[in-house]
Amino acid sequence: DAGVTQSPTHLIKTRGQHVTLRCSPISGHKSVSWYQQVLGQGPQFIFQYYEKEERGRGNFPDRFSARQFPNYSSELNVNALLLGDSALYLCASSPPGTGGGRNTIYFGEGSWLTVV
Amino acid sequence: AQSVAQPEDQVNVAEGNPLTVKCTYSVSGNPYLFWYVQYPNRGLQFLLKYITGDNLVKGSYGFEAEFNKSQTSFHLKKPSALVSDSALYFCAVRDGSGNTPLVFGKGTRLSVIA
Numbered sequence: 001d002a003g004v005t006q007s008p009t010h011l012i013k014t015r016g017q018h019v020t021l022r023c024s025p026i027s028g029h030k031s032v033s034w035y036q037q038v039l040g041q042g043p044q045f046i047f048q049y050y051e052k053e054e055r056g057r058g059n060f061p062d063r064f065s066a067r068q069f070p071n072y073s074s075e076l077n078v079n080a081l082l083l084g085d086s087a088l089y090l091c092a093s094s095p096p097g098t099g100g101g102r103n104t105i106y107f108g109e110g111s112w113l114t115v116v
Numbered sequence: 117a118q119s120v121a122q123p124e125d126q127v128n129v130a131e132g133n134p135l136t137v138k139c140t141y142s143v144s145g146n147p148y149l150f151w152y153v154q155y156p157n158r159g160l161q162f163l164l165k166y167i168t169g170d171n172l173v174k175g176s177y178g179f180e181a182e183f184n185k186s187q188t189s190f191h192l193k194k195p196s197a198l199v200s201d202s203a204l205y206f207c208a209v210r211d212g213s214g215n216t217p218l219v220f221g222k223g224t225r226l227s228v229i230a
Contacts, residue, residue, distance in 0.1 A: 004159075033217060042120075042206050042220030043160070056217055090159055101148050101210045102167045105218060107160040 002027070004108035006091050012114045013081050021076045021111045025093030031055075032074040033105065034066055037088040049074055081115045088112055118143045118209050122221035129197045130229050137192040137224045139207030146212035149190040151181055154204040154223070163205075166190060167212075177201070197228045 005024045013019050025032050031050045035043035048056040049068035063079045072093075078085055088110040094103040119142045129135045141147055148167055152160040164175025171183045181192045190207060204225050208218040 031215075035218075040222075042208075042222045043218075045217035045219070048215075048217055050215075055215070058217065092160075101212055101215050104150075104162055104165060106162060107152070109159040112157075 004091055004093050004106055006089075006108040006111050008111060009109065010112045010114075012116060014116055015081055015083060017081050017115075018077065018079050019081060019113060021078075021089050021091075021113070023074045023076070023091030023093075023108060025072050025074070025091075026095075026106055028095065029093035029106075030072050030096045031094045031103075032068055032072065033092045033094075034074070034076045035090040035092065035107075036060075037090060037110070039087070043090055046076070078113075083115050086113060086115045118211055118216070118219040120207050120209050120219055120221035122205075122207055122224045124224050125222075126225045126227065128227045128229060131199055132196050135194050135197040135201070135226065135228070137205050137207075137226060139190045139192065139221060140188050141190060141207070141209045142188065143209055143211050144213070147188075147190075148210040148212050149181075149183065150208040150210075150218065151175065151179070151190075151192050152206045152208065152220075154206065156203075160206065163192070197226075199228045199230050202226055202228045 033048040034046040037043040045058040047066040052068045068074045090110045092105045092107045094105045150165045151163040166183045207221045
């Protein structure tokens, strides 16, 4: 079975531009989360979606937004890009069920965003 | 609020020797603890997790981790290190009271020397 897939893998944007990152979860997984990993640091939580509803939001500005589609895929959008938005953006999915926090979260390979 | 501390930025170990990567955590409820590994220019790969039960958890690639509630620690271990284990290792915690996001440590770079 395919793991979490993300696109694009690498992209370069100019300050002030907008970017859309895409994610397909593991088949059967209904929960998708987004994390930002800046070089030299651990991943930081941005958003969580479950069944197309936002279930959590990290400490990120309103320039960051996301959505989940009926097929459980997801998009992360970032407006008015800043140099500091340069990072690896990781999408993760986890299985449904009553496991809740017990469920393992599986990550994709990430999208490398460079803002120049 | 949850937090994770990985006190060592870098751990060096000779191939064949045992390795330990340290992690301590802080969480208000019961902790759910995870270890992930990241190879260069790759995403995170799940290694193992502690939810409840036996304090010694076994995971992928021969890794194991020991949960110590009194010391709030969850150290990653392997009896015999391989050069291919060289990577960046992240400890993460979730509060067991709900479906909260993972909170990660800053990572420890493991270098296994032949």
